Amino acid sequence: MPPIPFADLAQRLLRKPAHALDAEERRVLDSIESGTIVSRDAADEADARASLGDRLADRVAAVGGSWGFIIAFTIVLLGWMLLNSDVLAHFGAAFDPYPYIFLNLMLSTLAAIQAPVIMMSQNRQASKDRLAASLDYETNLRAELDILRLHEKLDTLVLERLVALEAKIDTLAKQG
Template sequence: MTIDRLDQPRELRRSFRPHYAPEAFGKLAEEIARFLGTARFLVYMTGFVALWIGWNSLAADWLAFDPYPFIFLTLMLSLQASYAAPLILLAQNRQGDRDRVQYEQDRLAYERNQADIEYLTREIAGMRRSIGELATRDFLRSELQRFSEERPESS
């Protein structure tokens, strides 16, 4: 009988489930979703469907692999859509996660900036108060003039 110890890692167990790196899979899903949203994909898909229909409509009967009503083409397009939809949703979820992180970083930066602005505002107010107590040039001139007028001339 073995006792599980919490201070030691567990032993690796064999698993028959497929292993994949979620980050790598997510990046691949984003790249595919990004490609599916381009005009290039639409042109490629239109060309593929036109070629498929043209081949199966105009080729000899023994060369046509998907005769009218193009059931295999419909199946292939449904298969493509069934894979595209979850990949697009996965890419949107990852984008939402990135947006939340970016929002949080923007909020923290805003709070830091707000604190800096408040600090600088207090500093400027303190400096204005200090400057108000300093003697200005005009004040010093008037005091010197008053002092010289009060002082008797000694010669």
């Protein structure tokens, strides 16, 4: 059976002219025409498209949003306060005594830098989700079109068998 031209596939399966197809539909029909698979791993695709800044933002968000970071940061803050309130203050060498102005400046700076980086990571996650949805659509469309094509083949086979049976019945009726 010869391969069906792309434009005919578009019209027969999607009921659209080839020029009206979107990118996902075009990829699916290309894969049907060439006999290749269409499914891809969204995580692999997103990682392949990620820039250095994207990967860095993801890493900062992963570290900054972990229990390890929260616990370590709490220990550092308590250590800073203890060191500047009791230990160094006892020797008159506290470099950031209560109300910890320098500590507040560092925390504000950290928050000012960390918040946009986490937002970049969230934007990247949203982009990954859109990519995953697009790839899922392609896979679902391919499966649906393959099922439709199988139904057409089965319908054709059943029709051919019915025609052959009718011919045999006619032949038997003429003989009898």
